[in-house]
Amino acid sequence: MDQNTNRTTLKIFGVIMLLFGLVYGIVGSLALAGTLQGILPGHQTQEILVIVLAYGVALLAIVCGILCLKNVATGAMVTGILLALLGLAGVVYNQIALDSFNLFDMLGLLFGVSIAATAMKLRK
Numbered sequence: 001m002d003q004n005t006n007r008t009t010l011k012i013f014g015v016i017m018l019l020f021g022l023v024y025g026i027v028g029s030l031a032l033a034g035t036l037q038g039i040l041p042g043h044q045t046q047e048i049l050v051i052v053l054a055y056g057v058a059l060l061a062i063v064c065g066i067l068c069l070k071n072v073a074t075g076a077m078v079t080g081i082l083l084a085l086l087g088l089a090g091v092v093y094n095q096i097a098l099d100s101f102n103l104f105d106m107l108g109l110l111f112g113v114s115i116a117a118t119a120m121k122l123r124k
């Protein structure tokens with residue numbers, strides 16, 4: 001019963017991560033183009049590292065979502081850990097360099113940790 005619950009949880013995380021990755025990529029592109037203002041700190045000033053981290057998180061979220069939907073526990077665990085690390089790097093860099101906070105990177109960090117923990121339980 002517990003394994004079935006973890007599989008369902010991983011699939012729900014997969015759907016969330018696919019949506020998160022798509023929204024983050026679209027919002028990042030619009031902020032980079034100058035259409036949206038004040039949404040993502042660093043995009044308006046063309047901070048290269050912020051943009052690379054943002055698209056890295058968005059791309060990894062989409063990959064993680066696909067792996068979660070297919071119930072590939074090992075792949076979901078690895079991408080969840082990578083997503084958490086990239087999200088942490090984005091949050092820390094925005095805080096130190098730009099003196100701002102990026103909610104999308106923080107959500108990536110939290111979802112990454114949650115996915116990694118769920119996938120670890122599923123592997124046992």
